[in-house]
Amino acid sequence: MKGFVYTIVLIILSYQITLAQVFDPKQIHQSCKYFEHYTTKASPSPAGKHYDVSYCCCFWEVDPNIRYIKGNILYHFTIIHETTDSLIFDFSDTLQIDSVWYHSTSLNYSKNDDLLIIYLQSSLAEGATDSITIYYQGVPRISDDRSFVQDYHDTANVPSHVIWTLSQQYGAKEWWPCNQNLNDKIDSIDIYVKAPSQYKTASIGLLQSEIENNGLITTHWKHKYPVTAYLVAFATTNYTVTEQYHHFENGDSLLIQNYFYEEDTNFLDELYYLPPALDLYYELFGDYPFINEKYGHTQFHWPGGMEHQTMSFMYNLSHHLTVHELAHQWFGDYLTCGSWEDIWLNEGFADFCVGLTYEYFFDQYYWMPLKKECIDKITSEPDGSVYCSDTTDIYRIFNNRLSYKKGSYLLNMLRWELGDSAFFHAINEYLYDGSNAYSFSKTHNLINHFEMAGDTSLTEFFNDWYYGEGYPLYNITWQQDLESKDVSITVNQSTTHNSVNFYEMHIPIKFCGGNRDTIIVFHHLFDGQVFQTNPGIRLDSLQFDPELIIVTKNPVINSIQNQISESTKVKVYPNPTSNIIHLEANMNDIIKDITIYNINGQLIRKVPDKASYTHQIQLSDFPSGIYTITFNINYTPAYKTFSLTKCN
Ligand SMILES: [Zn+2]
Incomplete structure (x- = not known):
C-alpha cells in the first residue's frame, strides 16, 4: 500500500528537476483527510x-x-x-x-x-x-x-x-x-x-x-x-478496459489488464513505466509470481495505491506508485509479512524496489535525489525503529519514515555490507525457500537467509538498524603528511538514540585533491578509531559517504591546519625500530600529548604528560606492527607512523 501523502516530497523534487509529472494539490487534501479520519x-x-x-x-x-x-x-x-x-x-x-x-x-x-x-x-x-x-x-x-x-x-x-x-x-x-x-x-x-x-x-x-x-x-x-x-x-x-501482453525474456507472456474510469482517457498515459519494471524485477527476483493469470491496474480515487493480488488499485500510474505496487506482487502478495510487526517485509522491500528502478533507469538521474530525500526523511526525527512494536496503531504500522523509508534503507545498507552477489542471492533464497513460497515470512527468517548467503552473523547489524532506534552521527578529523602523503583520519561516532551504542559500518570516504579523487572504505568498529591510509593525492578535502549509502545527518569533517610545517619539525626514529622510539624537535619546540594507536586504530598508550622537545618511549611490551603516534607540536596536532619489528 502506498498513500499519496508519502510521495509528495519526491514528486515536488522531481517536478523541480523537470520530471514530467503533474501534481494535483487536491491529492494532498484527500490524503490528509483520510489520515485524520481513519483511526x-x-x-x-x-x-x-x-x-x-x-x-x-x-x-x-x-x-x-x-x-x-x-x-x-x-x-x-x-x-x-x-x-x-x-x-x-x-x-x-x-x-x-x-x-x-x-x-x-x-x-x-x-x-x-x-x-x-x-x-x-x-x-x-x-x-x-x-x-x-x-x-x-x-x-x-x-x-x-x-x-x-x-x-x-x-x-x-x-x-x-x-x-x-x-x-x-x-x-x-x-x-x-x-x-x-x-x-x-x-x-x-x-x-x-x-x-x-x-x-x-x-x-x-x-x-x-x-x-x-x-x-x-x-x-x-x-x-x-x-x-x-x-x-x-x-x-x-463504469470502467473502460484495455488488455495487452508483456513478453518476458524467457518466452513467458503476461496479460496486463487495466480498468479505468470512462472519462479519464489519460489514465494509461504513464503505463510505459510498467514493462521495464516487470523486466527488472523478473531479472532480480525471478518469475512474476502469478504468471498463469495476469497483472492489472484498477483505477480508484483513494489517493494512493493498494497491491491487491494480480490487480493493484491505483490513484494514478505515476512511476513511483506503479513500481511500488508492482514490487508488492513479490514482496507482500506472493510472500506476505507473517505479522504486522514485520510490515517492513512488505513496505520496506517495495520502496527498496522503487529505489532499484531509480538506480537502473533514467541514467540514474533521479537516484541520488531519491536517496537524499529518503535519508532526510529518516533523519528528520532522532528516534524510531524499522521494527514495528505497536501493531494496534495503523499510524505506526504504515509509518512512512520507519516501515517504508528506514526499512528500504536498511536493505540498501545491508546490500553495501554484504555485496551485491550475496545480497541478491539471499533474497532469492528467501523468496523461493520451500516454506515461504506463496506463504508468510517473518524478519528472523530473512535474517537467516542473509547470514547464510553472507557467511556472517548479522545480529549486531539488525540490533542496530532493525530493533534499534535513531541513526549514527559522524565527526571526522584528518591530517596529511605532505612529504609521504600519508593521511591519518580519526572517526568519531555518536548516536541519536540510547537504544544503540555504536553502529559498526564500512564507511566510504572520498579523498579529493587537485583534479583527482579516490574512494577508500574503512571498517569502523569503535568511536575514536584512527585510520591510516595513503591515497597518493595531496588532499584538499575529504567527503564522507559520497554515494549516500549510510543513514546519517550532516557529517562533520575537519582538517587540522598547519600540520605540515609543524609535523615536519619532528623526527621519529629509528624507523623501523625494535624496541625504543625517539621523538625529537628543535630545542625551542614543545612536544606533548603523545598517544600511540595500533594499525586497527585502537589506542595502545597515552604517554604521561611532559612538555619537552625530546621524548623516548619504550615499546618492549608492544607486539610487532605498524603504529601511529599522535602528538602536539607547539600546540598543533600532528602525527607520524612507524614500524616496530621485534627480534626474537
Ligand atoms: Zn506498499
Whole structure:
C-alpha cells in the first residue's frame, strides 16, 4: 500500500528537476483527510484458530449507487490443531447474518466484538475436511471510510457511482466474514459480483465470464494462487478496459489488464513505466509470481495505491506508485509479512524496489535525489525503529519514515555490507525457500537467509538498524603528511538514540585533491578509531559517504591546519625500530600529548604528560606492527607512523 501523502516530497523534487509529472494539490487534501479520519485500532483476533481454508467461493451483490453489500461465502476447510465444535470468523458487528449452513443444516451462531462464532452440530476432529456457507448483508460501517467505499466520479459532469474495497490491514471483516490474521492463505478463490448491467467489476485472478440477466451483470473472477484476506478486493463502476501482453525474456507472456474510469482517457498515459519494471524485477527476483493469470491496474480515487493480488488499485500510474505496487506482487502478495510487526517485509522491500528502478533507469538521474530525500526523511526525527512494536496503531504500522523509508534503507545498507552477489542471492533464497513460497515470512527468517548467503552473523547489524532506534552521527578529523602523503583520519561516532551504542559500518570516504579523487572504505568498529591510509593525492578535502549509502545527518569533517610545517619539525626514529622510539624537535619546540594507536586504530598508550622537545618511549611490551603516534607540536596536532619489528 502506498498513500499519496508519502510521495509528495519526491514528486515536488522531481517536478523541480523537470520530471514530467503533474501534481494535483487536491491529492494532498484527500490524503490528509483520510489520515485524520481513519483511526480504527485493532489487534489479531481468534479467527481461524481451528481451520485452514483450502477454497472459498464468494458471491457478492452490490449497486454502486447504494452503500450496501449482500453476499454468501462458501468455505472449504480442514480442521487443525485439535477437535473443535465451533468456527470463528472476523466479521463486523454492523453487518447481519441471514443464515449459516452446514450442508443442508442451518447452524446457530453468535456475533460480538467483530467476531462471528459458528456452532457446529457435532465436533469436528483434527484433520477433518468440510465446508460451510455464510449468508449475510448490511451497510458496511460508515465510520470506516476506506475498507468498503461507495462514492462517485464524474463522467462528463454527470456523477458515476463506484464501489471499491481496500482491506489492509484489518478491514476485510468490514465487508465479508473471513480470517484476516496473517496465518492462513485461501488456496484458491472464486469471486462472483452481481451489479446493474451498466457497470464492470474488476477483481483478482482471471476473468471467467460476464453474464447479463434482467438488467444485472454477474462477473466471475477465478484466482488459483494462495491469497490472504486483505489482498482480496473488487471494484465496480463504469470502467473502460484495455488488455495487452508483456513478453518476458524467457518466452513467458503476461496479460496486463487495466480498468479505468470512462472519462479519464489519460489514465494509461504513464503505463510505459510498467514493462521495464516487470523486466527488472523478473531479472532480480525471478518469475512474476502469478504468471498463469495476469497483472492489472484498477483505477480508484483513494489517493494512493493498494497491491491487491494480480490487480493493484491505483490513484494514478505515476512511476513511483506503479513500481511500488508492482514490487508488492513479490514482496507482500506472493510472500506476505507473517505479522504486522514485520510490515517492513512488505513496505520496506517495495520502496527498496522503487529505489532499484531509480538506480537502473533514467541514467540514474533521479537516484541520488531519491536517496537524499529518503535519508532526510529518516533523519528528520532522532528516534524510531524499522521494527514495528505497536501493531494496534495503523499510524505506526504504515509509518512512512520507519516501515517504508528506514526499512528500504536498511536493505540498501545491508546490500553495501554484504555485496551485491550475496545480497541478491539471499533474497532469492528467501523468496523461493520451500516454506515461504506463496506463504508468510517473518524478519528472523530473512535474517537467516542473509547470514547464510553472507557467511556472517548479522545480529549486531539488525540490533542496530532493525530493533534499534535513531541513526549514527559522524565527526571526522584528518591530517596529511605532505612529504609521504600519508593521511591519518580519526572517526568519531555518536548516536541519536540510547537504544544503540555504536553502529559498526564500512564507511566510504572520498579523498579529493587537485583534479583527482579516490574512494577508500574503512571498517569502523569503535568511536575514536584512527585510520591510516595513503591515497597518493595531496588532499584538499575529504567527503564522507559520497554515494549516500549510510543513514546519517550532516557529517562533520575537519582538517587540522598547519600540520605540515609543524609535523615536519619532528623526527621519529629509528624507523623501523625494535624496541625504543625517539621523538625529537628543535630545542625551542614543545612536544606533548603523545598517544600511540595500533594499525586497527585502537589506542595502545597515552604517554604521561611532559612538555619537552625530546621524548623516548619504550615499546618492549608492544607486539610487532605498524603504529601511529599522535602528538602536539607547539600546540598543533600532528602525527607520524612507524614500524616496530621485534627480534626474537
Ligand atoms: Zn506498499
